[in-house]
Amino acid sequence: GAVVSQHPSRVICKSGTSVKIECRSLDFQATTMFWYRQFPKKSLMLMATSNEGSKATYEQGVEKDKFLINHASLTLSTLTVTSAHPEDSSFYICSANKGTGYTFGSGTRLTVV
Amino acid sequence: GNSVTQMEGPVTLSEEAFLTINCTYTATGYPSLFWYVQYPGEGLQLLLKATKADDKGSNKGFEATYRKETTSFHLEKGSVQVSDSAVYFCALTIIKAAGNKLTFGGGTRVLVKP
Numbered sequence: 001g002a003v004v005s006q007h008p009s010r011v012i013c014k015s016g017t018s019v020k021i022e023c024r025s026l027d028f029q030a031t032t033m034f035w036y037r038q039f040p041k042k043s044l045m046l047m048a049t050s051n052e053g054s055k056a057t058y059e060q061g062v063e064k065d066k067f068l069i070n071h072a073s074l075t076l077s078t079l080t081v082t083s084a085h086p087e088d089s090s091f092y093i094c095s096a097n098k099g100t101g102y103t104f105g106s107g108t109r110l111t112v113v
Numbered sequence: 114g115n116s117v118t119q120m121e122g123p124v125t126l127s128e129e130a131f132l133t134i135n136c137t138y139t140a141t142g143y144p145s146l147f148w149y150v151q152y153p154g155e156g157l158q159l160l161l162k163a164t165k166a167d168d169k170g171s172n173k174g175f176e177a178t179y180r181k182e183t184t185s186f187h188l189e190k191g192s193v194q195v196s197d198s199a200v201y202f203c204a205l206t207i208i209k210a211a212g213n214k215l216t217f218g219g220g221t222r223v224l225v226k227p
Contacts, residue, residue, distance in 0.1 A: 006156070034214070043202065043219040044157075093156050095215070102147075102206075102215060106156040 006105025
C-alpha cells in the first residue's frame, strides 16, 4: 500500500530557531501533499496544500513566512517552522493522495522551549 | 462550504460494549466519506470509507453506512476491545481533481476499559 514517511517524529528546539519537517511518499509520486496541525485533543487543521514545482496554497490565517513549504520533487515535501516560538508547539501531520485514498505520515511532535 | 460534525467525547466504554459515534456532514457536491483512527502518539490511519449513497464501509469490526437522506455516516462496532481506544475522525472530500482536501470533524476520543 501507499506509504508516507514523516521525519522526525519528535523534535525539541529552542525559541527563535527553525525546524524542518520532511514528508516523503515512499512508493508513489505525489504532486500534491497536505500539511496539518493538530492541537491537543483537537481535530486536524489544514495548514496548506503543497504543490510539486509551484507555490504552496495556504489556508486562511496561516502565516506563509512562518511556515515555509517546499515541494521540490514528486516524493518530498518539507515544512519549515521559522523562528519558532512556544505557541508553535504542536503535532504536525502530512498527507498525500495516491489516487486510491489519502495516506498520512506518522506525525511530528514539535516542542519549542 | 463543507463541514463535518461528530459527537464530542470522550466516550468511555467497557470491553465488549457497543460503540456508536455519530457523524453528520454538509457538502457542496457529492462527497466521499471516511473514518480515520488515531492511536496515541501516531498519525492517522484510514479505518473505512464509502464513496456513494447506501455504501457500507467496514473494517476490523467497524461499520458505517453512507446515508444521503440524513447526511450521516455513523460509525459502529458491536463489541469493542481495549485496543480500540483511540481518537476517531469522520471526514469527507469532494472528488473533483488532484489535490482534493479532506475536511475533518472534531474527533471523538474513545476509551475502552477492561
